Amino acid sequence: MPAGPLPARNPFAKVPVTKTRLRSPAIGASPPQDRIEALLNDFGPQLQVGEALRSAQKQRGDSDRHSSGIEAIDELLGGGFPPGELAEITGPVSSGRTSLLLALLTATTTGGGDGARGAELAALVDTPDAFDPPSAQAAGVDLRRVLWARVAAWNEAMRCTERLLETEGLPLVVLDLARGAGSGARTRSEPAIPPSAWKRLARRAATTRTVLVVLSHQRQAGGEARVVLELEPARALFNGSPPLLEEIETRALLVRNRGGSSGRSTLIRLGGAFRSAQSPG
Numbered sequence: 001m002p003a004g005p006l007p008a009r010n011p012f013a014k015v016p017v018t019k020t021r022l023r024s025p026a027i028g029a030s031p032p033q034d035r036i037e038a039l040l041n042d043f044g045p046q047l048q049v050g051e052a053l054r055s056a057q058k059q060r061g062d063s064d065r066h067s068s069g070i071e072a073i074d075e076l077l078g079g080g081f082p083p084g085e086l087a088e089i090t091g092p093v094s095s096g097r098t099s100l101l102l103a104l105l106t107a108t109t110t111g112g113g114d115g116a117r118g119a120e121l122a123a124l125v126d127t128p129d130a131f132d133p134p135s136a137q138a139a140g141v142d143l144r145r146v147l148w149a150r151v152a153a154w155n156e157a158m159r160c161t162e163r164l165l166e167t168e169g170l171p172l173v174v175l176d177l178a179r180g181a182g183s184g185a186r187t188r189s190e191p192a193i194p195p196s197a198w199k200r201l202a203r204r205a206a207t208t209r210t211v212l213v214v215l216s217h218q219r220q221a222g223g224e225a226r227v228v229l230e231l232e233p234a235r236a237l238f239n240g241s242p243p244l245l246e247e248i249e250t251r252a253l254l255v256r257n258r259g260g261s262s263g264r265s266t267l268i269r270l271g272g273a274f275r276s277a278q279s280p281g
Contacts, residue, residue: 037163066172066211069103072266076254077227083171084209085258086202086224090216091231096250097178097215098130099270100231102139104213108172109142122172123147123164127157128179158197165204165212173205177216198224228256234267247271 065080074080081087081104091097101124108122122145124131129150137143147170151157154177161175177193202224205212214221219228230253237247253265 066104067107068100069105069107070100070268070270072268073100073229073252076252076264076266077229077257078260081211081213081227082259083211084206085226086198086205086212086214086221087227087229088214088216088219088221088225089229089231090219091250092217092233094236094248095231095233096248096252096268096270097231099248101174101176101215102136102141103270104172104174105136105146106140106142109145110140119145120171121145121147121169122174123149123170124174124176125149125151125157125161125164126176127151127154128176130176130178154193158193158201161212162201162204165201165208165210168208170208170210172211172213174213174215175201177214177220193220195222195224198222225256226258227254229253230255237269237271 064083065074065077066083067074067080068077089097089100105122105124108120111119119142124146126148129152131148131150133143133148136146147164149160149164151160157175157177161173164170164173198221201212202221204210214225219225232251232253234249234251237249238244239246248270249267250270251265251267254262256262
């Protein structure tokens with residue numbers, strides 16, 4: 001199979017967006033693993049495997065890092081999210097997690113800001129069922145390159161994420177655990193996941209050189225997260241009558257960055273075309 005991204009086709013031709021919810025066998029639907037396999041089979045022609053993927057990664061060199069889609073965040077991370085490592089993005093409601101997710105998916109599925117990487121595939125394991133395809137498309141995400149798994153139970157979400165990390169050809173996997181409206185202490189809807197589960201995910205990501213990004217209200221992955229980015233909302237910008245939310249101004253604090261500097265922060269504005277402005281931390 002040749003190196004580099006393969007021609008895209010619509011992954012929802014056989015599996016429509018509205019029918020990709022992964023349900024528990026207890027309520028009569030097929031097991032989550034079966035649904036994941038079906039989605040992966042539908043993506044089959046786009047997946048790179050083995051030496052083809054590794055050769056493409058080697059040729060990219062320094063551009064191997066995944067752009068967040070926001071220049072100020074990339075500068076904070078030293079060029080973007082490092083491959084083969086687990087990264088956490090935490091923050092309360094209205095801190096910009098969703099906007100950053102859409103910017104990341106846009107950069108991955110369309111080739112990033114400078115197009116150096118080329119358009120690639122991405123997978124999203126969505127436990128809060130918060131992903132909105134029309135909004136994502138309006139933000140610039142190429143939905144033909146997104147595998148969207150809607151999984152309610154955290155243990156099923158972890159198993160699905162592990163299976164996706166085993167799949168060569170998915171450079172980016174996002175696990176969204178940020179349910180409900182909670183900040184500070186962990187809410188009942190965001191369970192404590194055992195360290196052994198995070199260790200397995202981190203090991204899988206390292207093996208296939210996949211960027212694994214976890215979204216949550218609070219840190220959960222512990223020492224397995226090599227990059228930790230905390231979002232702290234500063235203010236919301238409204239416009240019009242009645243007033244509508246136009247932008248979110250938030251501070252991104254780099255709490256952990258193994259192999260690089262940490263403790264720095266940047267002030268960004270999220271919304272519209274993901275405009276950003278950097279300030280010293």
